[in-house]
Amino acid sequence: MFLVTGATGFVGSAVVALLHDRGHAVRAVVRDPARADVLPDGVERVAADLADGEALVRAMDGCESVFHLAAAVGAPGPEAHELNVGGTARVVDAVRRAGVRRLVHTSTSAAICVPDPDGPGCVIDEDAAGGTELTDPYSTTKAEAEAVVLDAVGAGGIDAVVATVVNVYGPSPRGPLSYNQLLAAAARGAVGAIVDTRVGWVLAEDVAEGQLLVHDGGETGRRHVLCGEVASFPEVLDTYCVAAGSPHRVRALPEGSELPEGAPPFADRSVVYGRIGGYRVRDDRARALGFAPRGIAEGLALTARWMPAT
Template sequence: MLLVTGATGFVGSAVVAHLHEQGYAVRAMVRDPSRADVLPDGVERVAADLADADSLARAMDGCEGVFHLAAAVGMPGPEARELNVGGTRRVVEAVRRAGVRRLVHTSTSAAICVPDPDGPGCLVAEDAAGGTALTDTYSATKAEAETVVLDAVAAGGLDAVVATVVNVYGPSPRGPLSYNQLFAAAARGEVEGIVDTRVGWTLAQDVAAGELLAFTDGEVGRRYVLCGQIASFPEVLDTYCELAGSPHRVRALPQGSELPPGAPPFADRSVVYGHLGGYRVRDDGARALGAAPRGIAEGLALTADFMRA
């Protein structure tokens, strides 16, 4: 049995669907039952809360693995820290109490984005020492959460790996959330300009496949970066518009630019990464495991078809 936290989220629901399709017995941790309609038939539901260590341990009872994806995005600082850092600490404690064999902790490129020693911009690498150049609440608390997991591994007694995801998009049981919202806004002509900075992009299904590889074949205490392709925000949005049959295109703004108030969801990430000069990725470990995430041409074509349907 495999437990997934954050099972009804954009990425979490994709992980649940993939594990289920691969024949695993899956238990989805659900805090809001009204969101459980995205879960496949045959997936067990269990009520638990990251704030309640006892409920977490009960949810993990009999599980061989735990995929921890629950996280706070867009919450105020104290709430985000309580969920992302405190919640992860309680997950680690519950994994130990329940005797779970392996924890796959889902992190983000924003948690390990540091100045690139070999050139301009930043580097996202599997062998990063930890910490991030980003100062927003989400990035900072996810960096702290990753430290909680890796420190527990180093202290002994915890088998855990870290799956680090870059900007996620594409078909997901949760629907047109995440960067899909930005793509749709661009296709409607609602994105006048976006900062011209290069970052990583990965399909939600490819994240799910990479997380399973990390669980089955990953090395204890290792970080595995799941990245399909590095591309600029304007390149991605214009490609999506073309594939979606939209006549609209976006204006590329210089790195360091700001966006006007009211910009569509996730457009602000181009500003955040633009101030850092974008980033490059080292993901050799994930690819050695067999991860083969698709590039943006194929991924955006799948996304356009999904969004059209």
Template sequence: MNEVTLVTGATGCLGAALTRALLDGGETVAALVEPGGAVMSAPRLEIRYGDVTDPGSLAAAMKGVARVYHLAGVVVPLDSMADRMWQVNTLGSYNIARAAVDAGVQRLVHVSSIAAIGYPPDGVVADETFDVRDSVTDNAYATTKRSAERLVLDLSAADGLDTVVVNPSAVFAPGGDPRWAWSRMVGAARRGLLRAMPVGGTAVCAVRDFVDGTRKAMRQGQAGRRYILNTANLTYREIGDRLLTAVGRPGSVRTLPSRALRPVARVNAGFARLSRDPMRSSLLVPENVELLTRQLYYDQGRAVSELGMTQTPLDTMFGDLIGPTPARGVR
């Protein structure tokens, strides 16, 4: 009987891409899905129901599992969702690790974020040893991901769970909620509405490199070690211009200075406080202005040298992000 690999967050953009790669590689995969959640269907794929915030639901999900990729989390960087992020990102990660220990799982790859490492000052390219006390800002998302890492690694060291941490940068994966981030940006570029980008820059990871680095971390990563998964450090203007080229739109984007973003962010925060649903808030809120107006760059050297993580050409990365061209008249 084949050993089972459990993937949490398997129905998200990154989880789905990883699950497809594992299945294509011949593995038997169990996808952890919340009761009533969307499901996938494929040969050698089993759906197991459970909720990372409900420890009692995880024992059955871990039955017969040899390896776990833990991707489930709240990834929308809004401080208004701090409580939910703490429940899912932090306590949920601990619950998964605890259940893995109890089930005798061989190895866990905990998918964290570069946010957990900290946000470096302009001119600094952070690696896994970056001192978070030097971070230029902080937010609820970074705090919950950092706390999750600490809880999982402490538990693993105490109870003998073989755990590796990967810290992906902003992953360029197709799909996802069109209200947010890259999906929304791709839609704007296709409609000719992408005209300006923030003044800062960010580290970005091709979905191919994310999948490759995460799988290699499972096979050969050093237990208790972090690995930054990244492809390139780009300004937002470079991202905008490359998106326009990828979708076949002429021209280039302008750069928006920080002074133009801060008033809009304050207004958006006011509207967000009036909304009952934090997920309806704009991402352009005060806590994110610092992220958009600085060059937050990271060094993937450890993952490349120790894991042999691939480095996808930029044209391929942007082509993967935009996906197939929609049929005429379809948006």
């Protein structure tokens, strides 16, 4: 039995769908029953909250592994810290107490943006010491959460691996959320300008595949970066517009620029990454597991075909 936190979210629902399709028994942690309709028939639902450690222990009873994907994105500092750091600490404690064999902790490239020793900007390095140059609540609290997991491994309490995810887009059972919102806004002409900085992009379906690979063969106490391709925000948005048959294109602003008020969701991440000069990726460990994600041209074409039907 595999337990998944964040099971009704954008990436979590894709992970649940893949595990279920592969024939695994899945138990989904559900905080809001109204969102559970996204889960496939046959997936067990269990009510639990990351604020309730005892409920997490009960939810993990009889589970072989836990995929921890629940996280607060875009929340203010105290809320982000409570869920991302406090919630992860309670998951780690519950894993230990319930005797779970393996934890797959989902982290983010934002948690390990460190200065690139070989050039300008930053690098997302599977072997980085930890910490991030980014200062927004999501990035800093996800960095702290990752440290909680790795410290627990170092103390010998649990067997855990880290799946580090870059910017996620594409088809998901939850619908067109996350960076899909920014792609859709660009296609309807609602993104006048975006900061021209390079970051990683990956399909939600490929993240789900990568999660299972990391679970099955990932190295204990190590990061495994799940990235499809590194590309600039303007390149991604314009490529999507072409794939979607939209005449709109975005105006590229230099790194360090700010966006006007009222920019669509996730456009501000181009500002955040632009302040550090973007990043490149080192993902050899994930690739060695057989992770073979699709690039942006294929991924955005797939997303354009799926988006109108959602």
